[in-house]
Amino acid sequence: MQLNVLKDIRKIYAGLNPEGIRALAAKDIQVGLMASTDETYRRMEAFLAPAGSDVQALRAVSSAASASGSEAAERYDFVLCEAGVPVPRNGYLFESDETGSLARLILEENPDLELALARTFPLFRDAAASRILYRISRENALFALVTALPNVIPSFLDVPWAVGEFATDTAFLTMNQIRMALQLAAMYDRPVGFAEQKIELGTIVAGAFGWRALARELVGKIPLGGGLIPKAAVAFAGTYVVGLGLEKVNRTGSGMSRQQSRDAYTAAFEHGKKVAGELAKDARA
Numbered sequence: 001m002q003l004n005v006l007k008d009i010r011k012i013y014a015g016l017n018p019e020g021i022r023a024l025a026a027k028d029i030q031v032g033l034m035a036s037t038d039e040t041y042r043r044m045e046a047f048l049a050p051a052g053s054d055v056q057a058l059r060a061v062s063s064a065a066s067a068s069g070s071e072a073a074e075r076y077d078f079v080l081c082e083a084g085v086p087v088p089r090n091g092y093l094f095e096s097d098e099t100g101s102l103a104r105l106i107l108e109e110n111p112d113l114e115l116a117l118a119r120t121f122p123l124f125r126d127a128a129a130s131r132i133l134y135r136i137s138r139e140n141a142l143f144a145l146v147t148a149l150p151n152v153i154p155s156f157l158d159v160p161w162a163v164g165e166f167a168t169d170t171a172f173l174t175m176n177q178i179r180m181a182l183q184l185a186a187m188y189d190r191p192v193g194f195a196e197q198k199i200e201l202g203t204i205v206a207g208a209f210g211w212r213a214l215a216r217e218l219v220g221k222i223p224l225g226g227g228l229i230p231k232a233a234v235a236f237a238g239t240y241v242v243g244l245g246l247e248k249v250n251r252t253g254s255g256m257s258r259q260q261s262r263d264a265y266t267a268a269f270e271h272g273k274k275v276a277g278e279l280a281k282d283a284r285a
Helices: 002-015 018-026 038-048 055-062 069-075 101-109 111-120 122-151 154-158 169-187 198-221 228-252 258-284
Strands: 031-034 078-081 091-093
Touching: 018 111, 018 169, 031 038, 038 078, 091 101, 101 111, 101 122, 111 122, 111 169, 122 169, 122 228, 122 258, 169 198, 169 228, 198 228, 228 258
Parallel strands: 031 078, 078 091
Antiparallel strands: none
């Protein structure tokens, strides 16, 4: 069984595209600044690239210029606007963002710029990392749930995910975690690729069998499909904790301690059960 999983993982490796991820992260971001005073311009620049930011981010800000509404919508990926200034369709009202709400809003409405924004402007990194971790963890929970459903609900035997290229759920979950590792490295402007990240990716592959064994044990102990929620919750929590560790490595150069990982897993598993319950309800509907 493990040899078959390794073959699937190798097949999935070939389908991943580090070059494409690097290209998305390297996109040149153009930000328009619309303000009535030089002081407000300086505040906007400091918001995007605070003291200590790298030269690349500062250059990206200083190259942006004010523009009128229609021009701003065409020339810039998004525009920061002082209160009282007409806001173009790709504009955002500039205000204090201590809670990170403005950064989250910009990312939510510009998902194709997620990696580029995080790489260029550090203020987007926390929000972008949270989006990536939650999105991929949820995908893995959904996949773990759906691939287990044919064992309980015969009508799901025709679900494409249950067969074919991703014949083992471990292979899909591992592929998604590898994709997450590539994206997190890209958003922190770190080297991206299989050779460049061999230590992190090796850790993901090595841990794949442990998560699979734990999930199967939970499913096996609870009859009549009651273990589906724990299995999906394991997929969510395992992926989320892997992501937290990868994010910390890229941000600080070191990973989480064992106690930090255990605490994070406990919290993620509880949240994963809620996510899995919602997914199971939707799937059965």
